[in-house]
Amino acid sequence: MVTKQEVLEEFDVSELETANNVELSDEKLENGSKGQLIKLAGQLRDRRNELNQMASERASKRDDLNAKTREKVDEAQKHREKRDELNEQVQEHKQQRNELNAKANELFDQVEQMKSDLELDDGTDIEELEEEIEQLEFRQQTEVLSTEDERELIEKIENKRKELKQRKEKVEDSGELEELIDEAESVRSDASQHHQKVTELADEAQEHHNQMIEAYRAADEIRDKADEMHELFVEAQEAADRHHEDFVRVQKRLRELDKEEEEERKDERAEQREKAKEEAEEIYQQFKEGETLDTEDLMKLQKAGLL
Numbered sequence: 001m002v003t004k005q006e007v008l009e010e011f012d013v014s015e016l017e018t019a020n021n022v023e024l025s026d027e028k029l030e031n032g033s034k035g036q037l038i039k040l041a042g043q044l045r046d047r048r049n050e051l052n053q054m055a056s057e058r059a060s061k062r063d064d065l066n067a068k069t070r071e072k073v074d075e076a077q078k079h080r081e082k083r084d085e086l087n088e089q090v091q092e093h094k095q096q097r098n099e100l101n102a103k104a105n106e107l108f109d110q111v112e113q114m115k116s117d118l119e120l121d122d123g124t125d126i127e128e129l130e131e132e133i134e135q136l137e138f139r140q141q142t143e144v145l146s147t148e149d150e151r152e153l154i155e156k157i158e159n160k161r162k163e164l165k166q167r168k169e170k171v172e173d174s175g176e177l178e179e180l181i182d183e184a185e186s187v188r189s190d191a192s193q194h195h196q197k198v199t200e201l202a203d204e205a206q207e208h209h210n211q212m213i214e215a216y217r218a219a220d221e222i223r224d225k226a227d228e229m230h231e232l233f234v235e236a237q238e239a240a241d242r243h244h245e246d247f248v249r250v251q252k253r254l255r256e257l258d259k260e261e262e263e264e265r266k267d268e269r270a271e272q273r274e275k276a277k278e279e280a281e282e283i284y285q286q287f288k289e290g291e292t293l294d295t296e297d298l299m300k301l302q303k304a305g306l307l
Contacts (some may be wrong), residue, residue: 107184
């Protein structure tokens, strides 16, 4: 089983340092000054971008591993298809071999039957008879024998020659037998060729089977690495998402503070306008009573719309 550390080292992937993460507490969000929150927003944004880049790199490596997994699975499938195709051929050649062997057995049974009918199975075969005769003649020519022994030897040679002649006549009269023997041997030879093909194809099919197993094993190993890389991607992406959510919360809080400041400025302006109005009314009353007004007083009356 592939471990996280093995994947980190093999693919030169940086460990996610949690110490570099930016933490946002409710207390800091609610009570932090605007300056502090602006600084915090920048830190959250930068860390989010860093984590998104890390997640993107891990996703890319994960996708590469998944692609390699698919390649190995495709390779295994091709070996499977070739193995199955070869096994089909093996079965075809086996069937033909078995059919030919059965036919050859029938033919050889017919040969044996024909030999029996021709009485060729009884006694010594032609080659043995010829060898025996040759040995007896050599003995006659090289050994010194008594008259009785030589007469017996000559008689034995003559009997062997008669037997040989009879057997040769039978064979000559059995041309059909020779043809049957040739046919049987030819069929047996064809069966042997199919058997050889069975052996060759079976070996080739086994090789493709072994390569299929190896490809599936490699695919499983790469898939384990892809799964571990996906976990690393999720780890970085979740951290990036959390920083983004906190960044959005800070931005929202900053907008609230801006709104509060704007409301305060509005109230302040309204208060200032009310105060100016009251002052202008006092000046206007003084004017009506005949007091002399300076330029600044006149400008205040004009600004208040009383002139």
